[in-house]
Amino acid sequence: MKTMETDVVVIGGGATGAGVVRDVAMRGYRTILLERGDLAQGTTGRYHGLLHSGGRYVVSDQRSATECAEENIILTRIHADAVETTGGLFVSTPGDDPEFPDRFLAGARDSKVPAQEISIAQALRQEPRLNPGIWRAFAVEDGAVDGWQMTWGAANSAKEYGAEILPYHEVTGIDRDGDQVRRVRAHDRKNGEDVNIDCTFVINAGGPWSGEIAALAGCHDVEVVPGRGIMIAMNHRLVNTVVNRCIYPTDGDILVPVHTVSIIGTTDVKAPDADRLRIPAEEVQLMMDSGEALIPGFRQARAVHAWAGARPLVKDNRVSASDTRHMSRGMSILDHHERDGLKGLLTITGGKLTTYRLMAKNIIDEMCEQLGDDRPCRTADEVVPKSESGKTYVVTHRLEEREADRLEEQIICECELMTRKSYLKEMHDRPSSNFDDIRRITRLGMGPCQGGFCSSRVAGLALHENLVDVERATGLMELFLKNRWIGLWPILYGAQVRQTALDQWIFSGTLDIEHVPEPEQAVL
Ligand SMILES: Cc1cc2nc3c(=O)[nH]c(=O)nc-3n(C[C@H](O)[C@H](O)[C@H](O)COP(=O)(O)OP(=O)(O)OC[C@H]3O[C@@H](n4cnc5c(N)ncnc54)[C@H](O)[C@@H]3O)c2cc1C
Numbered sequence: 001m002k003t004m005e006t007d008v009v010v011i012g013g014g015a016t017g018a019g020v021v022r023d024v025a026m027r028g029y030r031t032i033l034l035e036r037g038d039l040a041q042g043t044t045g046r047y048h049g050l051l052h053s054g055g056r057y058v059v060s061d062q063r064s065a066t067e068c069a070e071e072n073i074i075l076t077r078i079h080a081d082a083v084e085t086t087g088g089l090f091v092s093t094p095g096d097d098p099e100f101p102d103r104f105l106a107g108a109r110d111s112k113v114p115a116q117e118i119s120i121a122q123a124l125r126q127e128p129r130l131n132p133g134i135w136r137a138f139a140v141e142d143g144a145v146d147g148w149q150m151t152w153g154a155a156n157s158a159k160e161y162g163a164e165i166l167p168y169h170e171v172t173g174i175d176r177d178g179d180q181v182r183r184v185r186a187h188d189r190k191n192g193e194d195v196n197i198d199c200t201f202v203i204n205a206g207g208p209w210s211g212e213i214a215a216l217a218g219c220h221d222v223e224v225v226p227g228r229g230i231m232i233a234m235n236h237r238l239v240n241t242v243v244n245r246c247i248y249p250t251d252g253d254i255l256v257p258v259h260t261v262s263i264i265g266t267t268d269v270k271a272p273d274a275d276r277l278r279i280p281a282e283e284v285q286l287m288m289d290s291g292e293a294l295i296p297g298f299r300q301a302r303a304v305h306a307w308a309g310a311r312p313l314v315k316d317n318r319v320s321a322s323d324t325r326h327m328s329r330g331m332s333i334l335d336h337h338e339r340d341g342l343k344g345l346l347t348i349t350g351g352k353l354t355t356y357r358l359m360a361k362n363i364i365d366e367m368c369e370q371l372g373d374d375r376p377c378r379t380a381d382e383v384v385p386k387s388e389s390g391k392t393y394v395v396t397h398r399l400e401e402r403e404a405d406r407l408e409e410q411i412i413c414e415c416e417l418m419t420r421k422s423y424l425k426e427m428h429d430r431p432s433s434n435f436d437d438i439r440r441i442t443r444l445g446m447g448p449c450q451g452g453f454c455s456s457r458v459a460g461l462a463l464h465e466n467l468v469d470v471e472r473a474t475g476l477m478e479l480f481l482k483n484r485w486i487g488l489w490p491i492l493y494g495a496q497v498r499q500t501a502l503d504q505w506i507f508s509g510t511l512d513i514e515h516v517p518e519p520e521q522a523v524l
Contacts, residue, residue: 019360025161046309058107088142181344226310252290415447475523
């Protein structure tokens, strides 16, 4: 049993938890972040990739729209390396509500979201694949944002202020002393050790799992409804700007260019369990049909991966319990002193990735008030590590670096131009990583081959460099392929079937992967 002591324990290492731990550390408290998996492995790693301009909410939720517009500017500055300033369009396609565009413009004006009507010719020049039947178009300041880069950026900034970041630590209990939180108990899933952390305050940033975490402290009935949404990555940037349908928010109405792919999404269905999210065939079909409305020929493009995430939506008694699209997307802070008579525990849920910093600010302002401390938030004033140059991300950056001075470096993942050197650096920095941990940082296996060519290379290299033994190298490769497969089988059609048949032949035919001995210890 390991024991530690700190002022504030933050539970949950998604964007919100990383934002909270950064804010806490920057205000001068000692703090520890506990995440049961790797950072940004929950909803933050399973979302659409859109840095909202606010446009999506100008009619349905003007407060959220304004918050998005303001945070968009701040995040582009402090997380330049994670944000691509693609710009965005809202377009009316044939058959869309004829009255909505005027409501959109009026809503944008009222909520201070920059939006400008442009001619159809200009929109089609900008995005030549767009449906030529569009009849109105508006330019907005949407962008693309890498949730993993953003979360690690905030966490690394927190570390510079003395925070401890503990991935793979699952919280198993929250102990109280009378009406005051005293200790958080966690289990280190990598080495099997139990950890007790004495503290005076706990912030629950558990996203769709916040209700279960609050229950560990005896605070029951925190209703966070998981709103399941699916997304599909197409193997090209079919568009270079974010393309939204100019209609009331609905399924499949946004196409986001993220790194080398474009992502169509999403749906919104109440899920019974945030850990088991389905990708039903009819929703895949719906995404294809919706993509076709924006980009004729979309169905013929190759889908490379599908995934689902769960929105942490706070139940609002005004709407039906199954209608997740109309629940509050705004943030909610639960004060467990007021609600349950327990001092030193606050829960933050809801919101969006785009508003993660503001969520963190609001909850830590509340914590400071309860502690009687006057310590202002500074997270908007300072950029996170790796964003100091102020240069925002561009999709061509790896090619530029390669042509500048890395032509001799061996490429391990051709789809994403990932080099041997960058892979080994990550493995040396975090030797207990699995290949999905590496993927989230480097995009290993996220392109058209989906791990078919690169996974055996990274396993071999880890072995060659003595970073792992044979058993773990094989186990890591198997785990990586299994996780890729979860996102492949729902979209097996067309060219993707041919790729999968080739991968099957490589792994079963040449490496006989189905008959390698099972590792004695489960690989994590
Ligand atoms: C389909 C979909 C599309 C979306 N698209 C967008 C978009 O384009 N733009 C946008 O701005 N927002 C978008 N969002 C919203 C955004 O993704 C979420 O609001 C945000 O990621 C939530 O972050 P979080 O940190 O609150 O939750 P999470 O990222 O889920 O973090 C919670 C963490 O708590 C951890 N945890 C759970 N239990 C424990 C425990 N016992 N011990 C330790 N850790 C624990 C989990 O592992 C998880 O990592 C989308 C959401 C969905 C579902």
